[in-house]
Amino acid sequence: MSIPTPNNLESQTARALQLAQRVDAIEPFRVMEMLKAAAALRHDGADVISMSVGEPDFTAPEPVAAAAMEAIRSGVTQYTDSLGVAPLREAIAAHYASAWGLKVDPRRIVVTAGASAGLLLACAALVAEGDEILMPDPCYPCNRHFVSAFGGKPILIPSSPDDRYQLTAQQVDERWSERTRGVVVASPSNPTGTSMTAEQLRAMLQSVRAHGGFAVVDEIYQGLSYDGRPTSALAYGDDVITVNSFSKYFNMTGWRLGWLVVPEALVPVFEKLAQNLFICPSTIAQHAALACFDAETIAIYEERRLEFKRRRDFIVPALRELGFAVPVMPDGAFYVYADISQLPHHDANDSSAFAMSVLRQAHVAIVPGGDFGFAAPDKHVRFSYATKYERIEEAVERLARLFRR
Structure with missing residues (x-):
């Protein structure tokens, strides 16, 4: 009986762990790179405003x-x-x-x-x-x-x-x-x-x-x-x-x-x-x-829904004023899908580079369009307004300062 060599063991392991073809059809979440970069900045003491994650800032009542x-x-x-x-x-x-x-x-x-x-x-x-x-x-x-x-x-x-x-x-x-x-x-x-x-x-x-x-x-x-x-x-x-x-x-x-x-x-x-x-x-x-x-819980949820609406009613006009194109007013969820192509920024033709620049220079985390499909993703970024109103105001001020540089 032959004794397996290290190379043979590696070959056997590779065959045993061969992945199903479906894995190749599933792309990684590109936004995770943004989240890791934001975490690194926070670790170094930066005040990063998150407008990236699709998660309510409210928790269960x-x-x-x-x-x-x-x-x-x-x-x-x-x-x-x-x-x-x-x-x-x-x-x-x-x-x-x-x-x-x-x-x-x-x-x-x-x-x-x-x-x-x-x-x-x-x-x-x-x-x-x-x-x-x-x-x-x-x-x-x-x-x-x-x-x-x-x-x-x-x-x-x-x-x-x-x-x-x-x-x-x-x-x-x-x-x-x-x-x-x-x-x-x-x-x-x-x-x-x-x-x-x-x-x-x-x-x-x-x-x-x-x-x-x-x-x-x-x-x-x-x-x-x-x-x-x-x-x-x-x-x-x-x-x-x-x-x-x-x-x-x-x-x-x-x-x-x-x-x-x-x-x-x-x-x-x-x-x-x-x-x-x-x-x-x-x-x-x-x-x-x-x-x-329960009626009392639904009342809480309705108050929170109106708070999301208040945030939307602020962020969309503010982004348009900065030069982002938002051709359709979002009527639900807590996202704005914005066109960056006319912005006064050197990365306005590359949403991934743009989002990373915004993160590193303004400490505002947003999501590039590449995760969401193939129709002009380099021209779009997603903002999530599932964060406090005051933080959204601060994020807009930071973006305004960035574009004035």
Whole structure:
């Protein structure tokens, strides 16, 4: 018997650890380089204003925290049904009725370990090897990576300010092929903060339906809408799959809790997948989330929503005054997708270099457009206004000083 040499061991290890091809289709988050650079500056004593992370600066209100602690003290910490506890599914259904005027059967609600788990379940159920899935460009990068993880091919279609950076019925009709299986869209969207109008949404869904495809609509920012009550895709048919979350409007990012609304016929499919992939969502988070829907807690969330609107109403005109182009007022979420190409700055044609310059010279952290797609990413950066109003004011002053140099 031969004794393995070091070189043979390395070769055997390399073969054993050969990665699946799907890994190559998933790109790294470029923004992580920005976050590491910002952390290094903070370590050296710099006062860095973060306008990069898509996370509310608010945390869960006291009634939610108290409900979590009561669940722990009472020993309510064991596995739940894979679809989520019945009282929470019922509370979510009641919220659709009170907030959006929609009747949703609680049986159609699938509670998940965050919206990410919901999107993974939807892709596991619907995307087969080689399927093409249409999306607008720009869009949240993980959405296309979820498709790639299940062997699908995300087809990013450049969107424009004229269409509120959203996928249109005409684009669906023009780009649908024999390999197309469905669409994944978000309203309001990350990174643009723009929603589909009711007519856009209705027409787009009709087009998908006419082609025999599926529609997954990410509505995690719908609670953070500022210019009237938005329209849910659920208003246009029970065949639509919607994704939602307790992370954004409900300020529970680290609790990892979300939900899907799926066609009733697909509930057993999603239940089977959830049982095998996740077992169940966090039990403690589910019982805490029940307190989200109490009247006193909703009042807190509504105050916070209006504070986000106040920040938006300041930051967008301020950025335009500095020379950023923001052709569409974001109506939801907490993002501004801004064109830098006309700015008086030497890196105005390279958003990655521009964002790094802003970080190093003004100590303001923003996100370059490269993470969000392939439609003019070098011309765009994303600002998150999920930080205190006073810090946003200070960030604008720093940018103004930078551009005057």
